[in-house]
Amino acid sequence: MGPIMIVEDEEAIARVLAAYVRKAGFECLICKDGSQALASFEAARPVLVLLDVMLPGKDGWEVLRGIREKSACPVIMLTARGEVGDRIRGLNEGADDYIAKPFEPEEVVARIQAVLRRPPQSLVDPDQIVFGSLRIDLQSRSVYLNGAVLSVTPRDLSLLLFLAENPNRLFEREQLIEKVWGIDYEGSDRAVDLSVKRLRSLLLHWPAEEGEIRTLRGTGYQLYANTSR
Template identity: 65%
Template sequence: MKSILIVEDEAAIARVLGAYLKKAGFQVTHAADGIAALEVFEASPPSLILLDIMLPNMDGFELLGQIRKISSCPVIMLTARDGIKDRLAGLDGGADDYMSKPFIPEEVVARVNAVLRRPSQWSDGSGKRHFGSLFVDFSARSVFLNNAEVSLSPRDMSVLLFLAERPNQICTRDQLIEQVWEMDYEGSDRAVDLSIKRLRQALSHWPAEEGEIRTLRGTGYQLWTV
C-alpha cells in the first residue's frame, strides 16, 4: 500500500485530507510541523508528501530543501500562499506540483494519483541518471542517447548537466549564467538561448514522450521528463 505523509499544522485540514486519501486506498501519516515531518520522513519514507508552506519550527520551503538533499520522493505543495513567486520557489526547489488553498479534496487525491503514476527518473547511485533513452553520467561529463554518445561543447554540456540535476524544475537564465558562465560571462542572456537551441538540436532524436528541454517564457528553462 502506498503511503502519504501530510505535513499540515491545521488539524481540520489534515483530518479531511487523511479521510479522503484513506478512502482512496492510501496509508496516511500526519506531522504538524517541519521538524516532526523530517523525523517521520527519515524513519519511514512515504510514497509522496503533501506539504504546507507555513509551518511551525521549519517552514515548507526549508523542509523541501532538506528532503531534496537525501531523496527524490514526490512532493505536492498545498498552501494558501498562491503568489507566482511562491509557486516558482516551490517548483524550483524541487516540488512536483503546487496546489492552492482552498482546495477540493477529490482534486488533491487526483493530483496525488497523477504524480504517483509518473515514471520516475532513476539513478544508480554513482552519479549517473537515466531519462528514458537519455543517459547522463555526471562524473564523466558525458551524455548518451539511444546508446550513442552525444557530442557537446564543454559549455553546452555544463548547461545540460545543470538542468539534468534538476529535472522538472524551473531554471532561470540568471541561475544558468551564474552557475555555468560564472565570471567569464560578459554578454547578454542571448548566449543562454543559443546554448539551449544547440542542446535541442543535439537531442532531436530524444522521444518527446520521454522528455524535452522546455522554455518557460519570461521565466527560464527546464528539463522536463515524465
C-alpha cells in the same frame, strides 16, 4: 511501509486529501502546523510528505529544510496557484514535486504514486544519467539519443549536464549563467536562450513523455524528466 504525512492547516483540504490517500491504499498522518510535522517526522517515518507552503508557526520552507537536514524522504509541495516563485524555491530547496491549489485529489494521488515509483538514488549508475532514450555518459562527456551519439558543443554540453544533474528543478537565466558560464562572464544572458535552442534542436526526437527542456514564462529553464519511467 510508513504513512503519507499531510501537513495542511485547512481542515477541509486535509480531510479530503486523507480520504483519497487512504482509498489508494496508503496509511495517513495529518499535521496541522509545521512544528507538529517536524516533531512527528522521525517517529512517524513517512514514505512521503505532502507539505503546504502557508502554515501557522513554522512555514513550509522551514519544514522542508528541517526534513532535508535529516532525510531524503520525498516531499511534494502544495502552493497557491500562480505563485511561480514558490515553485522555483521549493524545487531548488529539495522538494520532489509541487502541486498548485486548487487541485484535484486524484491528481495528488497520481503524483504521489509517480514520485514513489522513482528508483532510490543508490540504484542509479553514478557514471550515467538516463532519462528514457536519452543517455549521458559522465565519464566520456558523451550524449546519446536512441543509441546514436549527438554532437554537442562544449558549452551546450555543460548546460545540458547541469540541467540533467538537477532534473525537474527550475533555474533562472542568471543562475544558469553563474553555474555554467561562470561568475566572470560578462556577456548577455541571451547566450542561455541560444544554447537551449541548440539543445532542443538536437533533442528534437526525444519523446516528450520521457522529458524535455521547458521554459518558465520567459524567466528560466527546467529539464523536465519523467524519472518514474
